[in-house]
Amino acid sequence: MKNKSTLLAFILATAASGTTSVWADDKPFSIAIHGGAGTITKAKLTPEQQQSYRDKLTEAVNAGYKVLEKGGDSLVAIQAAINVMENSPLFNAGVGAVYTYDGAHEMDASIMDGKTMNAGAVSGVKHIKNPIKLADAVMNNSPHVMLSGAGAEEFALTQGFTLVPANHFDTESRYKQLQDAKVKLRKAEFELKAKSPDYQASNTAPQIDYLDLDYKFGTVGAVALDKKGNLAAGTSTGGMTAKRFGRIGDSPVIGAGTYAENGVCAVSATGHGEYFIRYHVAGDICARVKYQHKSIIQAADEVINQRLITAGGTGGVIAIDQRGNIATPFNTEGMYRATRKNGEPADVMIWRDM
Numbered sequence: 001m002k003n004k005s006t007l008l009a010f011i012l013a014t015a016a017s018g019t020t021s022v023w024a025d026d027k028p029f030s031i032a033i034h035g036g037a038g039t040i041t042k043a044k045l046t047p048e049q050q051q052s053y054r055d056k057l058t059e060a061v062n063a064g065y066k067v068l069e070k071g072g073d074s075l076v077a078i079q080a081a082i083n084v085m086e087n088s089p090l091f092n093a094g095v096g097a098v099y100t101y102d103g104a105h106e107m108d109a110s111i112m113d114g115k116t117m118n119a120g121a122v123s124g125v126k127h128i129k130n131p132i133k134l135a136d137a138v139m140n141n142s143p144h145v146m147l148s149g150a151g152a153e154e155f156a157l158t159q160g161f162t163l164v165p166a167n168h169f170d171t172e173s174r175y176k177q178l179q180d181a182k183v184k185l186r187k188a189e190f191e192l193k194a195k196s197p198d199y200q201a202s203n204t205a206p207q208i209d210y211l212d213l214d215y216k217f218g219t220v221g222a223v224a225l226d227k228k229g230n231l232a233a234g235t236s237t238g239g240m241t242a243k244r245f246g247r248i249g250d251s252p253v254i255g256a257g258t259y260a261e262n263g264v265c266a267v268s269a270t271g272h273g274e275y276f277i278r279y280h281v282a283g284d285i286c287a288r289v290k291y292q293h294k295s296i297i298q299a300a301d302e303v304i305n306q307r308l309i310t311a312g313g314t315g316g317v318i319a320i321d322q323r324g325n326i327a328t329p330f331n332t333e334g335m336y337r338a339t340r341k342n343g344e345p346a347d348v349m350i351w352r353d354m
């Protein structure tokens, strides 16, 4: 029993129904969010920066929690949380999206409804302020699951979205990250040439995994269980700094970066997308829960801290099960994250211990 008012509600409901089994408010609900995983060392963040992240994560998780507390849908709750993070330059999504190699912003997002198994996704959009909203529109108002680039934006116009100019997403800190990434790329290419004289520089430089550069923090995501027992998951990202050639990561790929299925689990991922796609991370976690009857903690841990580590993939997930249990494993130094369960205060973390 959480507090006096819920106790009173329980007594009244019990008296009215003559039974102790009817108590609508006793349904579990909870939400988890992430703001990206990576080499977030304690030395890298000043106390002020840390506080800014913690404040924004608290605001985001509370925005979603409020929806759930009032009996709202998990789909609405996760979007409320994701919108807060997309509208903050702290995260690599929406206004804080990273730059591509060519100095543009190309965003990906997806959403999944565990009740209907419906899903929507957009990839490579350049003028959408809140890509998660467009993913939701794709899910609800189109016969498709994923729309990309100019076509997705054409669809957005039919849905009443206003396209924002590309420079809406320009930030100094992300621009500096791109310049740093380019310096590292040139250095890597130089070293490669020195090692193998017959190496031919090419546009694609396939030998250099530029995605290994540590410029990929800040993807955002949310998972929630509402009082009706419905699970939902959503993810939104600018992708990876210096990405090229229309590269799409795991975030808009259902089963890789996002997955939700009622009675099983909901997952949103962040990390090196190429691994999350190939290892089908979100779907694999839920499959372990569904078919092997593993707890959400065990299933998520096995995939992130065993399977992915063996493969060389870095990142983490937030995952929630049908009873509102939450797992937030990551195999990187840190992962921005927050959780909130019914009747409890928000729990906001960056590293393993704080």
Ligand code: ASP
Pocket (backbone or CB within 6 Å): 036, 037, 092, 216, 217, 218, 219, 237, 238, 239, 240, 248, 249, 250, 251, 269, 270, 271, 272, 273, 274
């Ligand atoms: N998973 C995202 C991608 O590969 C990046 C991230 O989560 O930080 O595009």
